[in-house]
Amino acid sequence: QVQLVQSGAEVKKPGASVKVSCKASGYTFTTYGISWVRQAPGQGLEWMGWISAYNGNTNYAQKLQGRVTMTTDTSTSTTYMELRGLRSDDTAVYYCARDHQAHIVGAGTCDYWGQGTLVTVSS
Amino acid sequence: EIVLTQSPGTLSLSPGERATLSCRASQSVSGSYLAWYQQKPGQAPRLLIHGASSRAAGIPDRFSGSGSGTDFTLTINRLEPEDFAVYYCQQYGSSPKTFGQGTKVEIK
Numbered sequence: 001q002v003q004l005v006q007s008g009a010e011v012k013k014p015g016a017s018v019k020v021s022c023k024a025s026g027y028t029f030t031t032y033g034i035s036w037v038r039q040a041p042g043q044g045l046e047w048m049g050w051i052s053a054y055n056g057n058t059n060y061a062q063k064l065q066g067r068v069t070m071t072t073d074t075s076t077s078t079t080y081m082e083l084r085g086l087r088s089d090d091t092a093v094y095y096c097a098r099d100h101q102a103h104i105v106g107a108g109t110c111d112y113w114g115q116g117t118l119v120t121v122s123s
Numbered sequence: 124e125i126v127l128t129q130s131p132g133t134l135s136l137s138p139g140e141r142a143t144l145s146c147r148a149s150q151s152v153s154g155s156y157l158a159w160y161q162q163k164p165g166q167a168p169r170l171l172i173h174g175a176s177s178r179a180a181g182i183p184d185r186f187s188g189s190g191s192g193t194d195f196t197l198t199i200n201r202l203e204p205e206d207f208a209v210y211y212c213q214q215y216g217s218s219p220k221t222f223g224q225g226t227k228v229e230i231k
Contacts, residue, residue, distance in 0.1 A: 035220070037168075045160075045168065045211055045222040061219045062124075095167055101215070109158040109215050111179060113167035 002026040004096055004114035011120045012086050019082040020117045022096030029077040030054045033099040035110050036070065036081045038092040046092075050099055051079060057104045086121045093118050125150055125214050127223035135231040142199040144226045146212035151192045156216030159188055159197045162225075163208045171210075172197065202228070 007021040022034060036048040049060035051070040058070050069082045079096060093116040101108025126149040136142055146157070155175040160168035170179040172188035175195055185200040199206055207230050212223040 037222075044225045045162075045213075047213070047220045047222060050220070059218050097167075107154060107156045107215050109156075109170060109173045109213070110168075111170045111173075113169075116167055 002098065002112045004098060004112055006094075006096060006114040006117045009118040009120070011122065014087055014121055014123055016086050016121075017082060017084040018086060018119050019080055020094050020096075020119070022079045022081070022114050024053075024077045024079070024098065027098070030074055031102055033101045033103075033108060034070070034072070034079040035097050035099040037095045037097060037110075039095070039116075040089070040092040043092075048081070048094075050101060052102055052104065053077075053079065054102050059104065083119075086119075088121050091119065091121045124219055125152065125217060125221050127212055127214060127221055129210075129212060129223035129226045131226060132224075133227045133229060135229050136202055137231045138202050138204055140202050142197075142202055142206070142228050144197040144199075144210055144212075144228075146190075146195040146197070146223050148193040148195070148214060152195075152214045153216035155191050156214060157188075157190070157195050158213045158215060159186075160211045160213065161206075161208050162211065168211065199228070204230075 033052045035050045051058045071080045096114040097110035098112040099108045128147045130145045157175045159172040162168045176188045187198045209225045
């Protein structure tokens with residue numbers, strides 16, 4: 001069965017960086033992409049960006065450009081999302097999700113999701 | 124960036140009733156690449172509908188999606204107790220893959 005298992009909760013100080021992992025299993029990793037979506041407390045869903053597990057191509061939300069980096073390790077079927085220069089408004093649950101978009105050209109939706117990782121930014 | 128506006132913000136209904144949720148896009152959604160998700164407290168979103176009208180695997184047929192262009196609808200026939208949740212639409216035809224702000228379906 002398809003599973004996405006994320007790393008545990010993090011508490012960071014403003015200005016620090018956080019790196020969240022997402023380990024996939026139960027499917028051929030390189031035939032899909034991974035999207036990252038975050039949700040601030042009591043708020044809606046915000047798409048952060050996408051990475052191709054096939055070749056590592058990325059597409060980031062403009063508001064996070066320069067602060068976010070997504071990478072994949074095909075040997076372990078793991079995707080990473082690093083967010084730098086953390087601010088209090090980055091406090092959120094961060095989700096990875098399997099995205100049917102495998103290549104930079106194309107479209108895909110997210111059918112399986114990780115359990116979420118709470119990142120708290122506080123001084 | 125395509126802005127998705129969902130209405131109403133909250134829908135108060137009783138079990139057995141029909142729920143009709145709207146998602147309006149600021150510009151045409153290419154390829155009808157519009158999805159609907161359900162989210163319950165403390166849980167990850169669950170894909171219900173993709174391609175505006177195709178049910179995802181394992182989704183009961185009381186959930187249906189329709190629409191094209193800029194206007195889309197999620198209909199839930201005969202609400203079950205487990206259907207009370209927040210519903211989000213998302214367009215994935217262009218970047219960024221934006222979400223609507225959500226509609227909460229609550230028990231009346």
